[in-house]
Structure formats: C-alpha cells, structure tokens
Amino acid sequence: MKPLSLLLAVTLGERTPRLLAQEQGPQDVGGGGLAKRPAALLLRQGPEGPPPRPDLDPKLYLKVDDPTGTLQAAFRRYPRGVPAPHCEISRYIPLPASANWASGLSPERSCPRALDGDWLTVSMSSSVLSLSSLLRLQPEPQQEPVLITVATVVLTVLTHTPAPRIRLGQDAILDLSFAYMPPTLEATASLAPSPPPFGLEWRRQHLGKGHLLLAATPGLGGQMPAAREGAVAFAAWDDDDPWGPWTGNGTFWLPAVRPFQEGTYLATVHLPYLQGQVSLELTMHKPPKVSLSPAPLVWAAPGEAPPELLCLVSHFYPSEGLEVEWELRGGSESGSQKAEGQRWLSSLRHHSDGSVSLSGHLKLPPITAEQHGARYICRVHHSSLPASGRSAEVTVEVAGFSGPSLEDGVGLFLSAFLLLGLFKVLGWYCKKGKSKINLMLYLIKPKILLCRHKQYKKL
Missing domain, CATH: 2.60.40.10 (Immunoglobulins)
Incomplete structure (x- = not known):
C-alpha cells in the first residue's frame, strides 16, 4: 500500500467543526507535482447528522469517535482569531519501540491480533497547541445517511505550550498530557484491570544533532538511561480506572536553562506497539x-x-x-x-x-x-x-545660559580649594598654639606652689 500524506486546514464551526484536507499522494503527475484529493475529519456533528460531501472519497471522509474526549476538548478551547493549525495525516503501522530501554513494553515477538487493521496518525501544530493522535479505521464506510468512514481515537499526545519562551536562567516547564483507550474489546480484555505501562521519552534536536535527555517507564523495571542536564519529568497516569479510558501526565522540567538548550524538543509516549509524538520549540530571552x-x-x-x-x-x-x-x-x-x-x-x-x-x-x-x-x-x-x-x-x-557658567564653575572650584587650604593652616596653628599654652601652665604651676609655701611660713 502506498503511503498517504494529508495536508489539512482547520475550519471551526459552532455545530460542526471539521478539518478540511487535501491529500498529497506519492504519484508523479508531471512536472514534479503530486496528485491531490480532498479529505476531511468530522470531529463533531450537528443534530442532522454528517453533512453530505459528494466531493470526498468515503475512505477519506472520516467521522472521528474520541472516547477520551481529549481531541475534541483541545479544539473546544481553541482561541478565536488564532490561525488554524497546520495538519498532516499519514498511514501508521503498529510496531514495537526501537529503544532498548522500552523493550519491556512489547514482550511479545509480534504485534497482537487486536491491533490489526488500518491506522492513521494525525499531527496538528499551531501557536497554541501541538498534538498527535492515532486513529484506527473501521474496515468499510458506513451509510449514515452519507457514506463515511468511522475512525476511533486510540492515543492522543498533546501540549498547550508548543513554543515556550523562557527567560534565560529560569526553569523551563514543558507541558505534556496524553490519553489512551484500548482500540477493541479484545485488547481491553487482554490487559490487567489498571492503566497499562507506558514509556516517556524527551529528546532535543539542535543544529542537526539529537540528544536523549530523559527516558522513563513507570511501573516497569529495567536499566534506564540517566537523565541529563538535571531534567525531571512528572510521568504518571492521572487516574486508575479499571478498564479506561486513561489520561496521563508527562510534563518536563529543565532547571536554569542556558542558550545551548534552545531547540526542538520531541516528546514521545510509548505504549505496547503504539507511539505518539509532539514537538515543542524552546527559545530563551533576557531583556537588556x-x-x-x-x-x-x-x-x-x-x-x-x-x-x-x-x-x-x-x-x-x-x-x-x-x-x-x-x-x-x-x-x-x-x-x-x-x-x-x-x-x-x-x-x-x-x-x-x-x-x-x-x-x-x-x-x-x-x-x-x-x-x-x-x-x-x-x-x-x-x-x-x-x-x-x-x-x-x-x-x-x-555654559552661561542658566545656572552657573563654565567660568563660575572654575571660580567656585578655586575658591573651594583656597578655603580648604586656609582651614588646614588654621587647624595647624590652633594645634600648635594649644601645645604652647600647656607648656606655660606646667612651668608656672610650681612657682605658685612655692609662693604659697613661703607665705605659710611667715604666718
């Protein structure tokens, strides 16, 4: 099967917000161009059912079922006036994680039958969000009342800070949340009645180089790579419902950021044979x-x-x-x-x-x-x-127009200098004069006592 790439523009309405797309197929149509076909994601429909779209291939007109509500909630809080996000859709094949530290998430040798079928990955990015969702498609389009293909959201990874701008020297906190619902009843029955284990990975790409900053597998043992640059992640499920859906937190904390830490940060959530990834662009500033x-x-x-x-x-x-x-x-x-x-x-x-x-x-x-x-x-x-x-x-x-003139300033300086010299001379004379007075008193005092003694004898 040829790979599929969809470039989407978002239209948000009060009743039937839709994602309108143009498909870019890999086939060459001359002059280096690519064949294009329209496609759409219906996130929420009005009371009258899906709007008819005769211009769409039913396999590319997708009605999205979102059990966790994460994807719809992201667009419910999408601010008015903000440009629509850039979107891409491509085929997805469930595979185990390639990293050794995440091998414990996929103990089986092959992908379980519960994950069979057609899968799509949807990536959306704008100034206010960046998200990635894995969609599992039903085999055949359904008639309700128009031909449309039902797609179920299995995993959504989302950040509301896609372009964090941090003051130099302060801590960077990169928001990340995710939600998961097993795709089938068989997959649910094969799980223990608790949230499944998952892996969280944060990487930085800058100037063509990639660096693993942090990896974590809460609930699983095994040797993990050491975190770098003091990075910490709050990796945990937020709820413990027996059979799902489950929401989780993977927020990333980087202390006292420096210029070399700028770049694109890739956050990946690993589940058994499923992965969702979003990117964030970290920049720094400091006002002069x-x-x-x-x-x-x-x-x-x-x-x-x-x-x-x-x-x-x-x-x-x-x-x-x-x-x-x-x-x-x-x-x-x-x-x-x-x-x-x-x-x-x-x-x-x-x-x-x-x-x-x-x-x-x-x-x-x-x-x-x-x-x-x-x-x-x-x-x-x-x-x-x-x-x-x-x-x-x-x-x-x-000088010469208000306040003291330049000549006045020179005169004041000379006057202050002369006064300072005069005060020093007077102080020297006063000190010297005081010493002479003390000496005279010392010489006079014995004579006075002698006179008194002689006077006493006469009496």
Missing part, C-alpha cells in the same frame, strides 16, 4: 539593561562639542536583532528628531550566564545656545522588550 553616561548632565560651551555619549546595553539575549537609536528632544526644535553625529557599536562582550553586552557611542557635533536644555535619548529595541523599547537620557547644559 540600558544606561547612559556621562549623566545626569552634559556640560559644554557654545561652539564646542560635548563629551562623547556612551550607551551601555548590558546582559541581554539573544544577541541578534538589537537596535540602538539616538534621539534629540527639546532645544529649538519641538518634538523628537534623529540626533546628529557619528555613531557606532562596540563588539559583543559575552558573560558566563550566556548573555551578552555591547555599548553604543555617539560623538556629538558642536552645540549652539538654542540646544540648552535639550535631551539626548538612547533608545534600545530588542525582541525581549515591548515595542516601545527601553531608553536612557541626559540633558545638555550650555
């Missing part, structure tokens, strides 16, 4: 700190160039996409305008936490009296900041 020097005032005389302005943009991530703008407000011009002068950026400086820093420089032209009180603003734009960006500013003071 912005400071401007010299601050708070820039002094200059008319006709002279003020000191060079230095805008320090520190500890941000990612390094791409940073913009530094210089604005001038006030002075003779009203509003804001682009600042004149030579500007350049320094090279990046890397820090131990993975963030970077750089500085923006502005060499100003000579200023005029009309620029007194004007403000120079350094505004930074980055993907980690709001659209307005982040800024720092300084005010220009032109």
